[in-house]
Amino acid sequence: MKNFKQQALNVIQIEQQAINEISQFIDECFEDACQLMFDCKGRVIVIGMGKSGHVGGKIAATLASTGTPAFFVHPGEASHGDLGMVTKDDVVLTISNSGETGEVLAIIPVIKRIGAKLIAMTGNNNSTLSKLSDTHICIKVSREACPLGLAPTSSTTATLVMGDAIAVSLLHARGFTADDFALSHPGGSLGKRLLLRLSDIMHTGERLPVVHQEAKITDALMEMSLKGLGMTAVVDDNNQLMGLFTDGDLRRILDAKVDIHHDKIQTVMTIEPKIADEDMLAAQALKIMEDKKINGLIIVNSQNQPIGAMNMHDLLRSGVL
Missing domain, CATH: 3.10.580.10 (CBS-domain)
Structure with missing residues (x-):
């Protein structure tokens, strides 16, 4: 009989370890990245491919709902017209665990030419993406929860947690209140509780x-x-x-x-x-x-x-x- 319970507990333990590991990367580079987003006069544009893209969509949504205007752009669509959304006043947050994702690297020269600031979030400080960026946030984990070491598990969890850390840090810096939060959630029960008079x-x-x-x-x-x-x-x-x-x-x-x-x-x-x-x-x-x-x-x-x-x-x- 397969022990599903024990396997699940192992996954949770490994991913908890990954979250503890990325605490060391709340450093000067993290502060630089937050400052770039805080000073941004445009929007924060989050870009990622595959699982990083799915996590990036959530990070963009969390930023937007906590006072930092943001949206997600798929790198494939970006190469076919969506880069027209990017302006020199924007900050682009690129997510790639390897830092070598081809679809993301392909649009970096255009982002640079536009003049937008570039933040990389990768698991490799020496990756191409990290070197091309204005600042780099490391999300390196020692291992994936997948026993094959292939399926993004611990790494995506670490990325998501780091994204939350950014969003909440900016929320505090902006003095974002519960009423501000409700304004971006008017249709939900929270918005009703906070806005309805x-x-x-x-x-x-x-x-x-x-x-x-x-x-x-x-x-x-x-x-x-x-x-x-x-x-x-x-x-x-x-x-x-x-x-x-x-x-x-x-x-x-x-x-x-x-x-x-x-x-x-x-x-x-x-x-x-x-x-x-x-x-x-x-x-x-x-x-x-x-x-x-x-x-x-x-x-x-x-x-x-x-x-x-x-x-x-x-x-x-x-x-x-």
Whole structure:
């Protein structure tokens, strides 16, 4: 019986060793490469062939999403027109474990002629590619996890980790924030949590549940039923928020045998309820609701007048929850 588990553990051990090995290459050359990308007035263009190309695509994507404009170009396509994307203001990051990949070396003279800065990431300090570059980041590993020593395994892992090290180093240097990250991920759940504001999801106008403080409790219940948010704001003659009445309040007053047909809503409403403003992030509202164990919020303007309302269902529909 083949021991798949032991083989898998061996691979992980070898690749962990490879990651430890490349720590020695976080040196002055690494700093020079980061500085070139930090100072770049154009884009970082990542080029690689085969498995290095696949890893290069991920590195380019990570750079782009963390504040360093970048994209991947296949060296074969570069030789047939895509080099037109490269300008003198760009920095080109070439990836080749051997440093002798023909398709990559073939386009180096053109990159040099354009005037773009060139960074090589290879496993050989004495390779042709490293010698032709403005600076070189070494990604040399002692062995591949493949028992034949042929399939790129440890070397691609080391390359990917080095790419992450570059991207995160640049992120810190740029003062890149969570809000900046969200701007490049607006369609994902992270972007929604970081960008969505209450003004984007709150119920307004005719959908806003509100009754006057002199209204009977039954009137408030009808408003709650009509608007379907499980609550209603209670206001005075100047439309100032005086309180809030919720489904939870209804259960409590029924236990207290309140006359819902004759008693006024102001006698049973929650005074000084938790409120929010329309610029509050939906994620902040979620935390408030969780901390206070409430199911909804009234949104008010600077005059303490209700302008919106939202509940947990709105957060769920928006993807925040």
